[in-house]
Amino acid sequence: MSNKEKELHALFQAALAADWPSHLRTSASCRQCGEPLEAQYCEDRLYLVRCTKCGFVTLIKARKPLMAALGVRGWDLGG
Ligand SMILES: [Zn+2]
Numbered sequence: 449m450s451n452k453e454k455e456l457h458a459l460f461q462a463a464l465a466a467d468w469p470s471h472l473r474t475s476a477s478c479r480q481c482g483e484p485l486e487a488q489y490c491e492d493r494l495y496l497v498r499c500t501k502c503g504f505v506t507l508i509k510a511r512k513p514l515m516a517a518l519g520v521r522g523w524d525l526g527g
Pocket residue numbers: 478479480481482483499500501502503504
């Protein structure tokens with residue numbers, strides 16, 4: 449793997465392994481397994497959304513954690 453690939457893989461693993469407080473859990477459920485999605489704010493309206501059950505992790509731009517989680521589900525956020 450290239451350094452960039454290793455870096456991204458490490459980021460992914462760290463995001464999944466991190467202990468997130470329960471309030472980061474949203475009312476949006478994972479499209480793959482139905483578990484509640486968790487959304488952690490990063491910066492500049494960027495959220496890290498994850499599902500610890502099936503190992504789904506993604507970055508998405510949104511105004512609120514719930515909007516980020518819903519965006520992951522493919523909802524139109526209206527800009
Ligand atoms: Zn899931």
